[in-house]
Each structure stands twice: as structure tokens, then as C-alpha cells.
Amino acid sequence: MKKIKIDILSRVEGHGGILVTIDGNRVEEVKVNIYEGPRLIEQLLIGKDYKECLNIVPRICAICTLSHRYASIRALERALGVSVKKKVLLMRDLMLLGEIIESNALHVFVLALPDFFGFPSITEMLQEHREIIMTGLKIKEFGNLVMKTTSARMIHGENPIIGGFGKYPLNKELNEIKRKANELVPMAVNAVEFLSSVKVPNFCEGKEKITFMCLNSGEEFGFVGDTVLISRGEERNVDEYENLTNERVVSHSYAKRCTYKEKTFTVGAIARVNLLGERLKGESFKYFKKMYNSRWEKNPLFNSYAQLLEILFVLEKIPSLIDEIKRFKNPEIEIPEKVSGRATGAVEAPRGTLYHHYDLENGIIIKAYIITPTDQNLDEMERFLRIAAENLLKKSKKDIDSKLEMVVRAYDPCISCSAHLVKVVHK
Amino acid sequence: MKKKIGIYGFTGCAGDQLTIIHSEDKLLTFFDKAEIVSFSMAKSNNKECELDIAFIEGSITTEEQRKRIIEIRERTNILVPMGACACFGGIQSMKLGDGKYKERYEKVYGKKKITIDTTFESQPINAFVKVDFCIPGCPISARQFFSVFTKLINDFRPVLYSFPVCTECKWHENLCLLIEKNLPCLGPITRAGCGAICLDHSIPCVGCWGPVDEANVAYEFKLLIEQGFSPEAIIKKFRMFGGKVSQKLVKNLIGKYV
Numbered sequence: 001m002k003k004i005k006i007d008i009l010s011r012v013e014g015h016g017g018i019l020v021t022i023d024g025n026r027v028e029e030v031k032v033n034i035y036e037g038p039r040l041i042e043q044l045l046i047g048k049d050y051k052e053c054l055n056i057v058p059r060i061c062a063i064c065t066l067s068h069r070y071a072s073i074r075a076l077e078r079a080l081g082v083s084v085k086k087k088v089l090l091m092r093d094l095m096l097l098g099e100i101i102e103s104n105a106l107h108v109f110v111l112a113l114p115d116f117f118g119f120p121s122i123t124e125m126l127q128e129h130r131e132i133i134m135t136g137l138k139i140k141e142f143g144n145l146v147m148k149t150t151s152a153r154m155i156h157g158e159n160p161i162i163g164g165f166g167k168y169p170l171n172k173e174l175n176e177i178k179r180k181a182n183e184l185v186p187m188a189v190n191a192v193e194f195l196s197s198v199k200v201p202n203f204c205e206g207k208e209k210i211t212f213m214c215l216n217s218g219e220e221f222g223f224v225g226d227t228v229l230i231s232r233g234e235e236r237n238v239d240e241y242e243n244l245t246n247e248r249v250v251s252h253s254y255a256k257r258c259t260y261k262e263k264t265f266t267v268g269a270i271a272r273v274n275l276l277g278e279r280l281k282g283e284s285f286k287y288f289k290k291m292y293n294s295r296w297e298k299n300p301l302f303n304s305y306a307q308l309l310e311i312l313f314v315l316e317k318i319p320s321l322i323d324e325i326k327r328f329k330n331p332e333i334e335i336p337e338k339v340s341g342r343a344t345g346a347v348e349a350p351r352g353t354l355y356h357h358y359d360l361e362n363g364i365i366i367k368a369y370i371i372t373p374t375d376q377n378l379d380e381m382e383r384f385l386r387i388a389a390e391n392l393l394k395k396s397k398k399d400i401d402s403k404l405e406m407v408v409r410a411y412d413p414c415i416s417c418s419a420h421l422v423k424v425v426h427k
Numbered sequence: 428m429k430k431k432i433g434i435y436g437f438t439g440c441a442g443d444q445l446t447i448i449h450s451e452d453k454l455l456t457f458f459d460k461a462e463i464v465s466f467s468m469a470k471s472n473n474k475e476c477e478l479d480i481a482f483i484e485g486s487i488t489t490e491e492q493r494k495r496i497i498e499i500r501e502r503t504n505i506l507v508p509m510g511a512c513a514c515f516g517g518i519q520s521m522k523l524g525d526g527k528y529k530e531r532y533e534k535v536y537g538k539k540k541i542t543i544d545t546t547f548e549s550q551p552i553n554a555f556v557k558v559d560f561c562i563p564g565c566p567i568s569a570r571q572f573f574s575v576f577t578k579l580i581n582d583f584r585p586v587l588y589s590f591p592v593c594t595e596c597k598w599h600e601n602l603c604l605l606i607e608k609n610l611p612c613l614g615p616i617t618r619a620g621c622g623a624i625c626l627d628h629s630i631p632c633v634g635c636w637g638p639v640d641e642a643n644v645a646y647e648f649k650l651l652i653e654q655g656f657s658p659e660a661i662i663k664k665f666r667m668f669g670g671k672v673s674q675k676l677v678k679n680l681i682g683k684y685v
């Protein structure tokens with residue numbers, strides 16, 4: 001019996017490992033272990049003033065800090081009957097786009113790219129492919145700028161609050177973002193053009209179509225909505241988050257697991273592009289039409305390409321969004337009408353649908369429930385690790401470890417990992 | 428000879444390591460002046476050897492982490508916790524010592540046993556090992572990190588801000604949120620270094636950098652009572668980020684002042 005064990009995953013946000021047990025040519029067991037230390041955040045929120053919730057939940061994750069803040073704001077405002085002005089909604093869209101593009105660029109260009117070109121990391125890739133890596137880093141830096149301008153800091157900015165923003169950016173700052181976005185579009189097009197020529201391996205392609213889930217963003221492609229679209233035309237309200245995710249605890253992970261109708265499902269960029277791709281516009285739509293095919297429905301490795309299309313969409317979207325933001329005056333902060341209520345709010349974080357639910361009584365949180373995208377993807381990751389291991393065992397057993405890591409990394413989990421700390425343990 | 432550096436993450440959001448990673452331009456210049464032997468969030472091929480300096484993010488919440496921080500300390504000359512979690516315990520230590528950790532744990536994970544590790548209530552790094560300096564922040568400021576980094580690799584003693592956010596805010600000539608706007612701003616009792624960024628945005632300070640040395644907690648407490656907050660709500664507010672240090676600071680407030 002052979003065990004493939006990845007102990008400490010490097011280039012990751014968080015702490016995780018993989019254990020694949022192989023008996024001859026048969027895959028016996030696949031486990032994605034999450035040993036990130038628990039913080040029990042939901043329990044810490046109990047008894048807190050609802051305003052303080054926004055100081056705590058963004059700290060769940062430094063990469064998705066604004067997604068947590070936004071999902072929390074949506075839930076709290078719904079619960080307390082706050083409706084904000086158009087400018088506030090547009091500014092929130094802008095901040096979320098900043099986070100999506102920053103996180104997607106980090107994953108595509110820094111973490112996943114070396115896999116597709118067969119390099120151990122971007123440092124080794126830099127000599128041969130400097131231009132594309134520099135493009136990626138510029139896009140990432142741009143995302144950081146958008147996050148900083150809208151939220152006040154690159155990480156854990158406190159500017160977006162219930163009812164509005166503490167302060168609005170100056171037109172000068174918004175114009176700078178617009179200028180940079182326009183400048184980056186042709187560079188991103190080149191990157192898409194270049195990367196679309198790379199062949200996506202089929203070792204982790206399933207036979208059946210994946211069940212995808214993402215928020216229904218309305219007529220246009222986007223990252224905010226009140227209902228969840230599910231493959232094969234199903235649509236459910238975010239209030240049904242418990243039935244949509246069915247969280248459960250497993251013994252090898254401090255992250256919970258999710259299924260829908262007892263089946264695993266996928267969230268994230270690949271889900272969004274599969275379900276909403278027809279709603280893309282401009283260059284991103286052009287490349288969607290050019291690149292998309294039925295393999296995207298069966299192979300998680302296409303997630304990086306979906307992220308790339310989203311990068312292009314965001315860069316093209318931001319200039320018009322800024323023009324719209326500038327048309328409105330800075331509104332006053334809206335004060336809640338109620339002090340009690342309960343509601344769910346969701347946004348698409350870079351890695352997929354993020355749900356926040358709160359029950360409030362006299363302004364105090366009495367129940368809190370948060371479901372993160374990585375939780376939702378973990379079962380699916382194990383399923384595809386098994387598919388990949390079975391396919392790889394039929395062929396050569398060379399490189400099996402690094403290929404399995406590639407599968408996990410495709411999901412861009414908060415435990416996305418590198419190819420260098422694999423341990424093969426012979427029993 | 429170049430100093431050997433290790434950068435490690437324990438329980439937290441990874442925002443301090445990410446702050447370092449976000450400083451791409453500086454990163455290459457500064458890191459060239461030392462040998463970064465281990466930084467698993469940012470690079471591969473990490474070596475675990477004797478270190479001149481270790482920077483530690485996150486608090487300790489599991490038995491494996493406890494063993495690992497002791498092991499890192501044993502092979503490190505200068506050990507520097509960075510960020511509110513490592514320095515004080517962070518948000519996950521806000522209810523430290525209330526005796527209800529097990530109850531909270533079971534509310535999240537139920538009774539099902541998770542076998543990969545055993546957990547306990549979050550504690551800062553200095554609860555387990557000796558620490559040499561602390562870089563506070565939630566997240567840390569890149570500027571302060573690189574200032575400490577540069578001093579340490581050149582064998583100088585780093586200088587950390589020892590005044591409150593309130594001072595930084597005054598430099599920016601902001602209208603006082605605490606006195607003039609009647610908002611619960613923790614600027615006077617919170618350690619500076621963030622650049623009073625929230626206050627510049629008319630958002631009251633929530634104390635994310637932890638308590639400043641010799642913080643006048645009693646007077647801040649009195650001001651917030653006057654604003655109409657209950658003693659319990661104020662104590663919860665004071666304890667949001669400061670973990671173990673805040674736990675001590677608020678200890679006698681209610682008995683003494685209410």
C-alpha cells in the first residue's frame with residue numbers, strides 16, 4: 001500500500017494537507033485535511049453589537065476581507081431594514097471587483113501558472129516568461145489599489161459600514177483607477193490570448209457534468225445577488241442557505257463540508273462562468289465564446305481560465321462603473337429603522353458563494369452563521385482527487401504527486417498549495 | 428554573512444504575511460539583504476534550520492502549534508511576533524478566561540470528534556515562549572515591518588511606536604470623534620502605527636492594534652459611560668483585539684468605577 005502525503009502546504013493561505021492512499025492500482029482513500037486552528041468566530045459574535053460585527057468578520061480571511069464585510073453588510077442591512085442610495089451600491093460593487101481581480105490575479109499568475117508550464121514556481125518561470133508574470137503582478141497591484149481606495153486599507157479596511165461609507169474617494173482617485181484599468185485591458189487581452197493556447201490536461205476530467213452554484217447577478221455578469229443559480233436550471237433564494245449547503249463535520253478537518261441533495265458541488269469562478277458566461281460583455285465575452293467548450297463543465301482545471309475571463313471582465317467594467325459613481329453626490333449614512341430582525345446576505349467572494357446569516361435582538365447578535373466557499377468545495381476536491389488518481393494510475397505513475405496538487409490548487413482554496421513538500425510514504 | 432530569517436503563520440487570517448507579500452517592490456530589495464530560509468505562504472523549498480530571526484503571525488490554538496512554536500524558539504536567536512493575534516491573542520482571544528471555550532467549540536463542531544489535533548482557547552505567542560520584540564497591527568503596517576526588519580538584520584535594536592493612535596489623529600488635525608462627535612473612539616488607548624486611517628475616514632478607532640503602554644483605560648471607560656454605553660458593552664469593546672493584555676487591563680474597571 002502506498003500513501004501520498006502532502007504535509008505542510010507551501011504558498012498557501014491557511015494550513016492544510018492531502019493524504020491519498022493507494023492499494024496497487026486502486027485508490028483506497030482520499031482526504032483533504034484542514035488543520036488550520038479553529039477560532040470559533042460565529043460564537044465570538046454572539047452578544048456583540050451589530051456594528052462591531054463588521055470589525056470582526058472581515059478578519060476571518062485577509063484575502064477575502066471585503067467579501068466577508070460585504071456579505072455581512074448585506075445580511076445586517078436586510079435584517080435592520082436599511083436601504084442605501086445608488087452610489088453606495090455602486091461603490092460596494094467597485095470594492096468587491098477590486099478584491100475579485102486581486103485574488104484572481106494572485107491565483108492565476110502566481111500560484112497556478114507554473115503548473116501549466118511545468119515550472120516549480122514563478123521564480124523559475126521569470127526568465128522565460130517575464131512579460132506575462134509582470135502583467136499578472138500589475139493586475140494584482142491594481143486590485144490592491146481599488147481595495148485601498150474604497151475601503152481605506154489594503155487589508156481589513158473599515159471604511160465600508162452599515163448605511164454607507166465613512167468617506168468617499170475623491171474624483172481624482174477614481175480617475176486614476178479608471179486610467180489604470182483602461183491601460184491594463186490590452187495587457188490582459190494579451191495574457192488571455194497567450195494562455196488560451198495552453199492545452200488543459202484531461203487527467204482530472206469527470207464523465208458527468210459538475211453541479212455548479214453561484215449567485216444570480218441579474219442581466220449582467222456580476223458577483224452580487226439574492227438568489228442562487230444551480231446547474232440544470234434550478235434557482236433558490238439565499239435564505240435557503242442551510243438547505244443549499246447542508247454543512248457537516250468530518251473527523252479530518254477543522255473546515256466543515258457541504259453537499260446539495262447529497263451530492264458534491266462546485267462554487268467559484270468556474271461555476272460563475274459556466275452559469276453566467278453568456279452575460280459577459282466586450283472582450284471577455286469574445287474570449288468566452290472562443291475558449292469555452294463542454295470540457296469546462298467536467299474539468300476543474302478550467303477554473304484558472306474562468307478567473308482569467310473574470311479579470312478581463314472586471315478591467316472592462318471598472319471604467320464605466322466609475323463614470324456612473326461620479327454622477328452621484330456623496331450620500332449621508334443611512335441609520336437602521338429597526339433594532340431586531342433576521343436575514344441572510346450573500347456575495348460571490350473570489351472563491352465562490354459566501355453566506356452570512358444573523359439573528360438580531362435589540363441591536364445585539366444572538367445567532368450568527370457563516371458558510372465560506374472553501375467549505376463548499378472541499379468534498380468536490382476530494383472527488384476530483386480520486387478521479388485524477390485513478391486516471392493517473394492507469395498511465396505512468398510519474399509526477400502523480402504534483403499532478404494531484406495541481407487539482408487542489410485549481411480550486412484556489414484558501415489552502416492552495418505548491419508542488420514541493422509531497423511525501424510518498426510506502427507502507 | 429546574511430542573517431537567516433523564517434516567517435511563520437499560526438492561527439489567524441494571514442493578513443500580516445499578506446501585507447509583506449503585497450509589498451512586491453520592497454520585498455525583492457529587502458529580502459535580498461537577508462536569507463529568507465522559510466516563508467511557506469510565499470515560497471517553496473523551505474528549510475527548517477537555525478534562525479537569526481523568526482517573525483511569527485497568528486495565535487496558538489492547537490497542541491501541534493504549541494509544540495511547533497517551542498521548536499521554532501529553540502532554534503531561533505530573535506523571535507518577533509507580528510500582528511494582534513501573535514502579540515496579544517487577537518479577536519479569537521476576546522472571550523479568554525470566561526470558562527466557556529468548550530461550550531463554544533461544541534456549538535460550532537458539535538460532539539463529533541476531530542482527530543487530527545486537539546484544540547484550546549487562543550493564546551498569544553508569549554504564553555508559550557519568550558519573545559524579543561512585538562510588531563503590533565491588524566494587519567501590521569508594511570512600513571513598520573520593514574523598519575524593524577532592517578534594524579534587526581543590521582544588529583540594531585528596533586524602535587516601535589509607543590504612543591496612541593490619538594496622537595497620529597491629532598497630527599492629521601481631524602475633528603475629535605470621541606469628544607466632538609460623541610462616538611466610541613478607542614484612539615486614546617490604542618497603539619499607534621496604522622496612521623489613524625479609520626479616523627481620517629470619520630470611522631472611530633476600534634482598537635485593532637491592541638492597547639498602548641500605560642493606556643488610561645479608566646478615563647476612556649468614564650467617557651464611554653457618559654456616552655451612554657453599559658459597562659459590559661464597553662468592556663466587550665475594549666477586549667475585542669487586545670486578548671490577554673486587555674483581559675488584564677479591564678479587570679478592575681467595573682468594581683472601581685461603576
